[in-house]
Amino acid sequence: MIRQKQQQALGNRIAIAMIIGGGSLLFLYYCRPVLLPLAFATIAALLLYPLCRFFENNGFPRIIAILLTMFIVLCIVTGLILLVSSQIYRFTKDLPDLRDKLITFLTTWNGTCLRIITYRYLP
Numbered sequence: 854m855i856r857q858k859q860q861q862a863l864g865n866r867i868a869i870a871m872i873i874g875g876g877s878l879l880f881l882y883y884c885r886p887v888l889l890p891l892a893f894a895t896i897a898a899l900l901l902y903p904l905c906r907f908f909e910n911n912g913f914p915r916i917i918a919i920l921l922t923m924f925i926v927l928c929i930v931t932g933l934i935l936l937v938s939s940q941i942y943r944f945t946k947d948l949p950d951l952r953d954k955l956i957t958f959l960t961t962w963n964g965t966c967l968r969i970i971t972y973r974y975l976p
Contacts, residue, residue: 901926
């Protein structure tokens with residue numbers, strides 16, 4: 854009798870945990886449009902705070918330190934965008950040559966494989 858009540862209590866606890874877990878997942882799923890930008894903003898603030906604190910400790914007022922930090926981040930992001938876009942442009946420019954080299958390689962490789970197969974398995 855006691856064992857049956859303990860199993861019932863355990864089953865109730867598991868059911869409650871599953872309901873709370875499912876409700877939490879539903880809440881997170883439907884609040885994703887709000888929570889995702891907040892999460893990125895929090896991560897960005899945590900990453901930029903040490904740089905801002907460095908400028909404040911070296912005598913810059915808080916507003917100037919924040920503006921200087923944002924300017925540095927803007928320059929880094931702009932530089933990365935320029936670098937990636939130039940690499941994509943070069944890749945698209947070289948794509949026809951790469952296609953021709955790939956076709957030549959596959960043709961040569963196919964001929965080599967065919968010669969190996971005919972040499973090994975045919976009399």
